Amino acid sequence: MQGEAVLYEVREHVAWITLNRPEKRNAINRAMRKEVQEAYQDVNSNPDIWLAVIGANGEVFCSGKDLLETQPEDDGEVMSNDELYLFQRHIYKPIICAINGPCYAQGGGFAFNSDIVLMSERASLGWPQVKRGISSVSGPTLCAQSIPWVQAMAYLMRGKPIPASECFRFGIANEVVAPDDLIPAAERWAAEILENAPLAVRAIKEAARRGEHLPFVDRMYMARDVADRILQSEDSKEGILAFKEKRPPRWQGR
Numbered sequence: 001m002q003g004e005a006v007l008y009e010v011r012e013h014v015a016w017i018t019l020n021r022p023e024k025r026n027a028i029n030r031a032m033r034k035e036v037q038e039a040y041q042d043v044n045s046n047p048d049i050w051l052a053v054i055g056a057n058g059e060v061f062c063s064g065k066d067l068l069e070t071q072p073e074d075d076g077e078v079m080s081n082d083e084l085y086l087f088q089r090h091i092y093k094p095i096i097c098a099i100n101g102p103c104y105a106q107g108g109g110f111a112f113n114s115d116i117v118l119m120s121e122r123a124s125l126g127w128p129q130v131k132r133g134i135s136s137v138s139g140p141t142l143c144a145q146s147i148p149w150v151q152a153m154a155y156l157m158r159g160k161p162i163p164a165s166e167c168f169r170f171g172i173a174n175e176v177v178a179p180d181d182l183i184p185a186a187e188r189w190a191a192e193i194l195e196n197a198p199l200a201v202r203a204i205k206e207a208a209r210r211g212e213h214l215p216f217v218d219r220m221y222m223a224r225d226v227a228d229r230i231l232q233s234e235d236s237k238e239g240i241l242a243f244k245e246k247r248p249p250r251w252q253g254r
Contacts, residue, residue, distance in 0.1 A: 003038075005019070005020055005029065005035050006018065006020055006035035007020045008038075010046070013049060014050070014051050015043045015052040016052075016053050019056035022056075022058025022060070023058075025063035026063060027063045028066055028081060028107070033078050033079060034078045037078060037087070040084070040087050040088055043091055047253060050094075050198040050201075051094045051190055053097075053190060054097045054098065060103075061101050061103040061123065062105075063107065064104045064106045064128075065105060065106045081109065082137055085113055088113040088114075090209060092202045092203075092209065093202055094201055094202075094205065095113075096117075096118065097118070098118045098185070099111060099120065099123040099125075099182075100120045100182055101120065101122055101123050104128055105127055105129060105136060105139075108139065108143065111125060115205065116174050118174060118186055119168070119173045119177075119182075120178070120179045120182045121177065123167075124162055124164060124167075125143070125162045125167055125172070126155070126161030127155070128159040129159065130156070130159045139152075143156065146170070146171075151170065174189075197239055197251050198235070199230055199235050199236075199253060200233075200235065203227065203229070233254065234252055235251050238251065
């Protein structure tokens, strides 16, 4: 799918979602939201997709909402940024976010709602809204819940970006690499995840997401229900048989 603002391609069970408004610093406009929404819906429902990677063209990953866009009338067909956050967060397939450069404001939702975050050495996460007289959703709800409070407030209240090295130190980035190594790193992480049974990987994420706000006992029994469901899959039987026969498993995703 070659869209206006997002490039979308599926190959070897991996969906590649690429923000593609480099001339506008990949600012999120209605066209981008619509095409990201369509990509997310395909990732969520397409059985041939086992994993997704979100990246961007240009030197900026995402500068946030396009503040200069004339706001069209809401027809209910395109998700808001907040709705995209929630939809992405509850896609139970693994999502890798490969951040090539500055990732600001609403762009932070792509990172914090992913499962693996890879950053170029020239990348950063930031919420500059206070410099424009406005507030933020992803900063207070995602960043402030993911790093120590005083560090989050130090960055959010000053509108300062968090450098990639600090993101790694805070534990909100899995790896920081040279710019030319970012996509190879995403491919490496994807390959390592795809070595495992896709339904089992999905179940791990489902149980973790659904259990985020449950009491421990409820969380444990819910995770047991998910695990028992996966035990009935063909891949589960294949994994046990492959172990018995001392050979690599052949996953089918069912």
